[in-house]
Amino acid sequence: MTSLPHATSDVRLGLVIDLDTCVGCQACVTACKEWNTGGHMAPLTDYDPYGAAPDGVWFNRVHSYEHTKADGCGETVHFPRSCLHCETPACVTVCPTGASYKRASDGIVLVDEDKCIGCKLCSWACPYGAREFDTDVGVMKKCTLCVDRIYNENLPEADRVPACVASCPTGARHFGDLGDPASPVSQLIAERGGVDLMPELGYRPTNKYLPPRTRKAAEPAPALTATDGVGGLLGWVDRILSR
């Protein structure tokens, strides 16, 4: 059923992505591919992987941007882009077959591959480019929030997080319950001013992005002036050379 469910719980699982600490290493990208090509939505087909124009299905892509701010200072921002598991996902409601659905229990948006007819309308309805079509299998695929890891009792408890979160070497990706205001991820959002992507479109994404921290204003390099009042050997050398 592609009508949105009446949530049976307040749990809203999702990611909080820190644009301040992401270094664009692509570890989450490859970890996602590695896990999911054998997971719930397997396979994540690659076409012509060793040829002239390799292409394939990925759930997580990391862009790099140059942000030149109003004061003229610029910074490089690495930007991981994946499904935001929206509160009002049009990708679900446009689905004609019931293949796309949002889970009432935890808010995860999934595709039932056995019902998908591959009309691609859901990918048109997603402003974030979260869905990628698998031309080999003929169905749409998307991030599952590693639904086969986070509830997997065969894994040690510490590993029951999405592969992208587990693999991030800088701790830029956080997983948790964004429906619980007391959860660590909710507190992180409150503390750092986490934002929605394209809030103007009204999809109400669950995932939040933490903007880069404000840097100290750039100071000019110190001038080559003599240092006064420094004692010891260095002070003596400084005084001699400053004559």
Place this chain on the structure above:
Amino acid sequence: MHPAFSVIAFTVCSGAGFGLLALVSAGAALGLIPADRLLGFVAMGLGLALACGGLLSSTAHLGRPERAWRAFSQWRSSWLSREGVAAVATILAAVALAAGWVFLGRTDGAFAAAGLATAVLSVATVSTTAMIYASLKPIAAWHSPLTLPAYLLFSVMTGAGLLTALLSVFGLDVRALAAVAAVLALAGWVLKRAVWHRNADHPGVSTLNSATGLKGGMVRSLEWPHTEENYLLKEMGYRVARKHALKLRRIAQALAFALPLVLFALAAVVGGVAGTVAAVVAAVVQLAGMLVERWLFFAEAKHTVTLYYGR
């Protein structure tokens, strides 16, 4: 957006088909079109062929066409599903009218009711097609109050063109209908220009700033996540036709609106063999022009995901 030929052919053919079915069915039900059995066979046959052919061609772009029947299930939320349901209902009503008309030579009583139902359902079907596009917020050019009226007008315009040509071939006096077709071509032209004008002023509310959550200043794409084109860029970052958009717009306007306007006006005045030739040429040229118009409808539409790629 990538202009898949199957979808272009589908929307143009089914639009013209349902437009023709609506006009023929209403005309027959109201006694404006004679209950001639051969005429019924050709007119209803052409309308049904275009409508069904369009629907079948739309399944050609599916990844798993054998599961297409599942698309009738989600009419509560999905315009695409509603379109499937409405199209089948229309075709069933049209087949009922066609059966009475072709086999019994009757378009009155229950068959007239089926005809009126066909007309109403045809309008509903074309409306659902339009709403599939109009409901997509990430594509500003489609998420427009003009998308629904444009689909409806182009449907009745091409349907009226086909009906004029058809009745003219059957030797009926179509001067009044040709005048209507000419007026519809003019109205379609005005509306299409209004759509282009509106879209030029509405590039979409989202920016790379809002797409990345980075506030203020300027955000510039430094490096893509991948070196080759991926699904998103192939499907939603299509650029070939934009290069020729201006020329294609002139071609679309000439073929879909200007030439049919002149030819239908000619058919409205002269009648006879010359009028018939003018009406047939106008109807065919108009459909060719609508294919170009529909190509541009897709190719010129910009999806928000292209923002992430700096396009």
